[in-house]
Amino acid sequence: MCGIIGRVGEGNALETLITGLENLEYRGYDSAGVAVKNGTGINVEKRSGKVSELKRSITDEPLQGAIGIGHTRWSTHGPPTDENAHPHTDHTEDVAVVHNGIIENYTELKSELAESGHEFSSDTDTEVIPHLIQHHLDCGLDNESAFRRAVDELEGSYAVAAMIADERVLYAARRGSPLVVGMEDDEYFLASDVPAFLEYTDTVVYLEDGDVAIVDETGVEFTDLEGNPVERHPETIEWDPEQAGKGEYEHFMLKEIHEQPTALAQAIEGRIEPELGRIDLTDFEPGTFDDVDCVQFVACGTSYHAALYGSVLLNQAGVRSRALLANEYSISAPPVDENTLVVAVTQSGETADTLSALREASDAGAQTVTVTNVVGSTAAREADETLLIRAGPEIGVAATKTFSSQAVMLVLLGQRIAQDVRGETGADPEALLSDLETMPDRVEEVLAxxxxxxxxxxxxxxxxxxxxxxxxxxxxxxxxxxxxxxxxxxxxxxxxxxxxxxxxxxxxxxxxxxxxxxxxxxxxxxxxxxxxxxxxxxxxxxxxxxxxxxxxxxxxxxxxxxxxxxxxxxxxxxxxxxxxxxxxxxxxxxxxxxxxxxxxxxxx
The missing domain is CATH 3.40.50.10490 (Glucose-6-phosphate isomerase like protein; domain 1)
Incomplete structure (x- = not known):
């Protein structure tokens, strides 16, 4: 939902921050803002409405500074107003914070801070974070310790990025909301999603729950909340930055509909041998699912429809299967044991309801697989195994090419499961895979x-x-x-x-x-x-x-x-x-x- 961008490096950060916010507009938002650290303090500019309105508001007096944070907000606590837009600061305006997620104990924290003299200017849960950091600074803690102490007191889900006026450092932490670091020579980025900075770097590190990242001009330090070092290895994103643009199309959605032949070709590449009727899924060798008694698919929205597609196929092949809405899973899930396979279908790999269902199933002892589009996403890290759909970036809110790619991957996964569980798939594998191989051309025919x-x-x-x-x-x-x-x-x-x-x-x-x-x-x-x-x-x-x-x-x-x-x-x-x-x-x-x-x- 909300989008985060942060940048540390030489030169002015503002252009990079605005570009990052524009790249994150697809996530949905109702207000936007930036905070830039200049030589004397932190300057904040924020507006309800579109990023374009924010740009117009700072054209006459551009914000100067080499370090900054930005945010596109989706309203949860409080309506979309200038006051509720991020970044938020404390009353001294020496601490600026952007945040995705929900702070469940913000009412108690706000009450305690108000009693000690802190004054609040918004309706948001996020505003307690900079005040909490400043409170710990006032109590004598150094900047890093104050940030860690504040984050430790938060309950709920969060991806947080903060900066403090007296140093050129970004502090970040995550629990339950995605956050990724980008690195390119002497320039470093923080974002809620890779497209925010994809045109600047393709080298990324995904933060895991409980991670803290400290970013300055010399590099990035990764630790846990207590300050213990953790190893996080960089990955290279294969997406071409041009894939995140509209090109010749008027809308991303139309572009992505027309990208389906390519997406499907990428999805099946190296995974099928039609002439042999054979499926080759890395990490899913024959026999992987020998012990599976039943399959549960969990998903939301469009991904749920792809999951339903996969479930119908499995039932037709004689394997007990159900597609379940992830947001109802904690209420109505059927029994789960070690012979249950739970398949989480999620385009982003960060869908909160689907992650919750995945964790519940895992805790109950089920085998878990995620079908997702995003390498390094939370779902990909937490499931036992991952099947990537390889659709490339999808910017339009209405999912198109990812649905097709998810469904095709579930066709292949279903064939593998049925073969392991029953010794047969109930279909003519050579005919199915032959038709599957021609699907990109068939989609081209439909489009034409x-x-x-x-x-x-x-x-x-x-x-x-x-x-x-x-x-x-x-x-x-x-x-x-x-x-x-x-x-x-x-x-x-x-x-x-x-x-x-x-x-x-x-x-x-x-x-x-x-x-x-x-x-x-x-x-x-x-x-x-x-x-x-x-x-x-x-x-x-x-x-x-x-x-x-x-x-x-x-x-x-x-x-x-x-x-x-x-x-x-x-x-x-x-x-x-x-x-x-x-x-x-x-x-x-x-x-x-x-x-x-x-x-x-x-x-x-």
């Missing part, structure tokens, strides 16, 4: 021939939009509806096809287009369900191959190539992504940064 833009115009202004599917078409219908509502702000719902007659048909009118996904699984039943809506006046749009019976009877048609039924839904999904995009574009929505939403949900 789509009529989604015309259909978006045809059905603009409808009262509601329904999406239906059966089997593997059901999670695709859910995902299609989610994409549509996310970026158009129009009412959209996804249903299992057979559920239409159990209530939703009451809402069907001629002003309610129904988008029906046909994957080759019991298509006759889905067609019958769509016909029930059609007879009540609803226009039906079939997403299916050109020679499919549904294309002949539907009111309109979004065409997909004819492929293995395990993969057809992923091609239908591309058409639904395009439909949502063009519908939102016609409505002039903020497609890459839809209202009230954030890319990475790092608080529960």
């Amino acid at each position: 021939t789509t009529t989604a833009e015309e259909l978006a115009a045809t059905y603009e202004g409808s009262r509601a939009y329904f999406f239906i599917g059966r089997g593997l078409g059901f999670p695709v219908a859910l995902e299609g509806a989610l994409k549509f509502k996310e970026i158009t702000y129009e009412h959209a719902e996804g249903f299992a096809s057979g559920e239409l007659k159990h209530g939703p048909l009451a809402l069907v009118t001629p002003d309610t287009p129904v988008f029906a996904v046909f994957t080759g699984e019991e298509d006759e039943k889905t067609l019958k369900n769509a016909a029930e809506a059609q007879t009540r006046g609803a226009p039906v749009i079939a997403i299916c191959p050109p020679d499919h019976q549904a294309a002949l009877v539907a009111d309109a048609h979004l065409e997909i190539p004819d492929v293995d039924s395990d993969l057809a839904g992923l091609l239908a999904n591309v058409q639904l992504q395009l439909l949502a995009y063009y519908a939102a574009d016609r409505l002039d929505r903020a497609i890459d940064k839809p209202r009230n939403l954030a890319k990475s949900v790092t608080v529960e």
Whole structure:
């Protein structure tokens, strides 16, 4: 959610900080600010609204200094106002802090600090941190000790970066919220996410829970909260900085939809041998899952729909499987033991609810795997094993290429699990992998021939939009509806096809287009369900191959190539992504940064 950027080096830090904030806009925010240390103290400038408004406010009097911190805030405690924007300072303005997460004991800390004379100017939980640091400075502690003592008193989740007026040092700590250090010669960065500084360096160190980083012009020291040294090794990020730009596209979302052929090619590269019907997943050799009795997938949002896709495949292969919403896992999770495999699906690897479910499953003795896009993310470090989807950076809030890549990875993982558990996969592996190998080309075909833009115009202004599917078409219908509502702000719902007659048909009118996904699984039943809506006046749009019976009877048609039924839904999904995009574009929505939403949900 919120974004952090920090920089230490020669020259002025302001341009780097602003660039970092602009690079973090995709995470979602409602205010922004920077703090820069000059020769005499700390200068802070912050505003509710966009980073562009912050830039305009400092154009006439640029902030000078070689060290600074910046932040984009997503409101939790207190509304989006100038006062509640980060960075926050203490009453002396000698300590400045930016923070992601939630301080659960801030009310008690604020009360204690107020009793000792501290005055607060915001509604945020974050403001207690600089006051707490200053309190310990007033008690005689040195800067580093005051920071450590303050952080030690915090309860909840946090990624914190702080600077103190009398030295050129950044202090940082994390627990439950991501924080990464970037290094390039004599310049050092702190950020909540790599894209913040990717154009400056590709050498990073991911902080782990309980880590403290002390950053100055000479380097970075990594310790635990008590000051004991910890080893944290640099990694090289493979992303090209240009991947984080829009290029020729008007929106990141459209760019990322069109990047799906490349993302899928990267996902399967070196992992399949179609001519042998063989899957080669590093760290998942044959026999890895011999002891597994059942599989639980945990995820949220789009990742949950990918998890549901994987769960359907496993059940069809004869392996007991369930997809569970991670945010409900602590309430409704089925029993877990050492023969349970829990697969956490998370694009960022930092989704708070998914991490909580992963930890709960691990504590109960389950085997754990995470399917993620981010090397070094918390999920990747905490799960027993990791399956990277290799989709590259995704900036648009509405996930597109990561859904496709997650689903493809779950197809492969499901094949491996089924082979280990049952000795067979229930599918023709050579045919499936052959079709999988051609998926990048099939997606290119969809992108080149789509009529989604015309259909978006045809059905603009409808009262509601329904999406239906059966089997593997059901999670695709859910995902299609989610994409549509996310970026158009129009009412959209996804249903299992057979559920239409159990209530939703009451809402069907001629002003309610129904988008029906046909994957080759019991298509006759889905067609019958769509016909029930059609007879009540609803226009039906079939997403299916050109020679499919549904294309002949539907009111309109979004065409997909004819492929293995395990993969057809992923091609239908591309058409639904395009439909949502063009519908939102016609409505002039903020497609890459839809209202009230954030890319990475790092608080529960």
